Amino acid sequence: MHFPGTLDDLPTPALLIDLDVVKRNSAAMASRFESLGVALRPHLKTAKAVEVARLATRGHGGGLTVSTLAEAAFFAQAGFRDITWAVTAVPARLAAADEIQRTQAAVIGLIADDPELAGALGAEAARLGTRFRVHVEIDSGEHRTGLAWDDPLVRTTAGVIHAHPALELAGVLTHGGHAYGSFDPVEIARIAEEERLAVVRAAGRLREAGLPCDVVSAGSTPTAIHGRRFDGLTEFRPGVYTLFDLAQVARHCCRIEDIAVAVLTTVLSRQPRHDRAIVDAGALAVSKDLSAAGALPDTGYGWLVARDGNTRVGNLHLEQLDQEHGYATGSPEDLDSLRPLQRLRVLPNHACITAACHDAFWVVSGGQVVDRWPRVSGWEADREDA
């Protein structure tokens, strides 16, 4: 389509991003961490779009966090040279990571939580004739990957990295993902402090042992927003704050009007005998994520809001998803108000997972569709090579 266009020109389902809201969200977080004196290294696993990476790094060093090598390659090609791949590195992927380093003059920072694996990373880096910066991952309470800060293996792993000529010890890194286990800001603030202390203490142990530890990295959106202390940290890695979603509303991280992402959908059918309406946003357009469903009333797979913004239509929401159909339910009056071919937006439970259903954002500003931003998907750094 030609820009600017209207929302009625888009084929549905379509992923929308509100330009003014993503700018505001990005600027607010950048400003918060600028005033805290902590570098922002935004996690681009949520937006997976170059234009959002540019907005999110304004006023900061330009470093990014990614979850896949496909993201690393995509952002490196767009000029981002300092990228942390915040998922446990495995030797089999180092050739692809190094290809990005070499062809894009980028640095791909890795994470490791095991001395044996760190040694294997070093051996593979040496075989490739390259060098990687590696962070020791600390488990601050999420219990996904990482080592407890006081586990002697932290120092052992760091020692293996530091001693290996093909590796450079970058520092320590953690993700307070257990903040997602709570909807209470006070509890999330407590977790934020746990997250901070875990890496600050781990960094202290390494420095006491004479090991370098330039990077002391933590981060999630809930802990970025509800955390009170950030001293001792050198960087923070929130991501979903660029777009926000119902799960963040449920955690008091944002207001409804701060949600920058939605799925535009068309009403296909009214089923008055069955108390529902059918829309063309199903599981492949919305995802089956239910992150906020237990915490916000009448949520299901997402809220239905007006075509032109985040104004909810009564309590309408998606209660069931087939592959290409969404089942909308709500009060009889709200359902009665819907007409076939009417357009609505779905506000998602979890922006990262819903956005990943789509290969681009349609960019909305002032009620017009003004641009289309490609998103990266998959895991391969170079599909042509695959």
Next chain:
Amino acid sequence: MHFPGTLDDLPTPALLIDLDVVKRNSAAMASRFESLGVALRPHLKTAKAVEVARLATRGHGGGLTVSTLAEAAFFAQAGFRDITWAVTAVPARLAAADEIQRTQAAVIGLIADDPELAGALGAEAARLGTRFRVHVEIDSGEHRTGLAWDDPLVRTTAGVIHAHPALELAGVLTHGGHAYGSFDPVEIARIAEEERLAVVRAAGRLREAGLPCDVVSAGSTPTAIHGRRFDGLTEFRPGVYTLFDLAQVARHCCRIEDIAVAVLTTVLSRQPRHDRAIVDAGALAVSKDLSAAGALPDTGYGWLVARDGNTRVGNLHLEQLDQEHGYATGSPEDLDSLRPLQRLRVLPNHACITAACHDAFWVVSGGQVVDRWPRVSGWEADREDA
């Protein structure tokens, strides 16, 4: 990569398809409907791959069912000329559908369940200077879209289609999707008969009224397998049988060894203190679909099976998914048996939704990776145009 390769050459997570199993599944269903004298019009929303469409149409007329215009364009470009788009058609998408008809010499069959919308489809088709074949959608009990067979609107809608010079009345079509509400073969057989009777009776009403009704179409995989009578039907539209999944095992539609699809994953970390192992197949590789979780023991977001096939590793399964991490749980012995960097497969709850996370199948035969089959995704018929 070069073919043949090994499973260890693949980056993970990776979507696998077992060539011999998909061939066997396709041949069995084709043979069943050949002997029943009913045309098979396989639904390609599951596999979304040309090679599977070719296997699934062998011995039948080559007609396909699709759920998006992106699929319609993809398969038309590959030479499939007779395609039913089995989701309620809306006027705004007819230009894209007609583009496929014109450029590929294909026929895109539509469905409608409302006389007013049927009229709007006719008006748009006339404006485009084209013509569409349209089926009246019947609701056989799923209550998603469609009209009850005895609703007077069936005849009204058919009449509007038949009378419009830009439309051709193809017949009637239903989807017994409520078969997914049951795990009991006897109950599914009852639903299959309900599905059959709904369209056969609707077709009878139209013929009594002097309207043409060449197509009498029904179909889902559970009703294809557990249904006992198919007389009066002209075609059947199952789809997931090509790949099968745990939800089909739970409905006694197939055995574990008939599941042709899996996600190859790598163990990233053992967390002995926390009774889990972490693998690199998360929500974006597996989906958050839980279709079989309530019906099969120890299922969660999918079973973990051996790297080389569908042999389960004890009761290991994915109990939680983050974006790029899967949390594997099971007996202490099964967890103890896992080693970092070990490769496993995830058998999915729902093949359609899991496969849609990936842009290609890696094709496995005889323990080797022998090919890569691209999959279509998204909704736009022509992204370059978008």
